[in-house]
Amino acid sequence: MAALVDLIAIVLLNVYAAVLIVLRAAVYRVRLYRPMLVNIALSFLPVVGALVGIAGLLLLAPVVEVLAAGLHEGAVVLVWIYLVVATVLWVLFFPNAIYLITELNFSHRQESDPVPLWFDIVQTLTLTLSGIANAIAGLAIVQTGFVLLADPNGHSTGAPGFSWVFAGVVIVLGALGVYLGRYLRFNSWDVRHPASLAHKLITHLREPGRALEAGGFVLSHAVLVALVYVPIYVIFYRALFS
Incomplete structure (x- = not known):
């Protein structure tokens, strides 16, 4: 139940960020900064992707159970193929959430804008926090999924080391992705052209x-x-498995 409340709060934070962006244009009669709205949608993809990935694994479970009952090696292979493909796709879109940290540069603000500075501070800070929240939620879902896959009973003493290594690697790759996006203007789908990248x-x-x-x-x-x-994941994990 607590996880559902957290997810709803994150969704509302994203909605609030979008509302402030629209209100900025409507109230102060300035141009609607559409890239921010697009970035909100992109930043929420890691959360959606994580939920879809977990749902897909649950749908795959009956097939795996049937294969495993027949001592078919395809059961293990099928799970690994799904996990690798789903994880790689998810990691590619993870930087979109962290990317919103860079919106704090106020690049959307012009000197001639009639928008008060206090409004832009609240609007941009909300946008950034929504991205950080999306990153935390998406990574927490995936990390917990790996923990449960390795041990369905969970680890009451804390998340296992391998899950923290995974989280650390994802965070570093996410930060690298943000750099590539901000300075080289790469997008997640540019991975289709690895040589050019x-x-x-x-x-x-x-x-x-x-x-x-x-x-x-x-x-x-x-x-x-x-x-x-x-610290947020530690609290979440203890609440989930206590």
């Missing part, structure tokens, strides 16, 4: 100071997300 990244990092900048960006963002995620 790698060429642009290598060319970018060869510029003086770029590698150090990228390292600092990824490290600082990853640490921020981790410091927020870890």
